Amino acid sequence: MNAEPVRLQKVLAQAGIASRRHSETLIAQGRVEVDGEIVIQMGIRVDPATAVIRVDGKRLPPASANAYVVLNKPLGVVSAMSDPRGRPTLAAYVESRAERLFHVGRLDADTEGLLLLTNDGEFAHRMAHPSYEIAKVYVAEVDGRVQNKTATRLRTGVDLDDGPIAADAFKITQVHDDRSLVRLTIHEGRNRIVRRMLAEVGHPVRRLSRVAIGDVRLGSLKPGDLRDLSADELGGLLDSVGL
Structure with a gap:
């Protein structure tokens, strides 16, 4: 069941984008989009639960009771x-x-x-x-000194028991005598996939952390x-x- 339509500037204000008055300015400047169309007229009403609203190209999540x-x-x-x-x-x-x-x-x-x-x-x-191929970023401490040719191999792809896998991105960030620190991005979610692909190239994982999913960062x-x-x-x- 859809919610009662609400004035667009009120939806923007309730989402913390701007005050109602400044929200009207954003609309007048053509910076607000609803369901793929730029809106410049005042007074338009939307269903806050279903309308796809963007401000300066950024998606405004719909009103939801979900966490x-x-x-x-x-x-x-x-x-x-x-x-x-x-x-x-x-x-x-x-x-x-x-x-x-x-x-x-x-x-x-x-x-x-x-x-x-x-x-x-x-x-x-x-x-x-x-x-949907959501990118996931990992930082791994691995055994041994990872070489540039190994990084290239991982980006090109390696064959595992359940099929090939390639890193979307791979970077060597530190190299020590007996260990290396690497950062890699993949979009697959197969069981223990990061550990298996690094073991396949001769660098078993000592410690592994996921630091990002899409644009969501672990940060501090x-x-x-x-x-x-x-x-x-x-x-x-x-x-x-x-x-």
């Missing part, structure tokens, strides 16, 4: 709300939230970093679906802490998965 959260998952925590083996789970980190959250995809217990949680089932389904969020997605972050992800 979209970033967690910096600590090392050793299982990507589940319960575990029959008694291992630490995500439940301890979301118990203060009123919503019943579930994780979008997963990280292995021995992988730390950015994990999305939500109560929006369709969003979670699309984010996990391989057809501490292990075990969580925050809500910003409007820009959520808008970008909704665009990426066609919502």
Whole structure:
């Protein structure tokens, strides 16, 4: 059931874009788009739950009761709300939230970093679906000295038991006597895919962290802490998965 139509400048103001008066200026300047059309007339009403609104090209997330959260998952925590083996789970980190959250995809217990949680089932389904090719960025500490030719090989692609895989981007950031630090971007979500591709080229992972999904960055969020997605972050992800 659609919400009652609301004046566009009110929607912008409620989203924190600008005051109602300044929102009217944005509209008059042709900087606001609704459902693919630039709007310049005042008084237009929209359904805040379904209208696709952009300001200066940036998507404004629709009004929603759903929650979209970033967690910096600590090392050793299982990507589940319960575990029959008694291992630490995500439940301890979301118990203060009123919503019943579930994780979008997963990280292995021995992988730390950015994990999305939500109560929006369709969003979670699309984010996990391989057809949308959402980029994920990892930082890995690996055994050995990674060479430029190895980086080229990973960008070109390696063959694993369940099919080929290539890094969208790969950068060697540090090299020491017996270890290297690398940064790689992939858009696939196969089980332990980063660890397997690095092991395939002779550099087993010592430590692995996911630092970004799409335009969402882990930043300075501490292990075990969580925050809500910003409007820009959520808008970008909704665009990426066609919502």
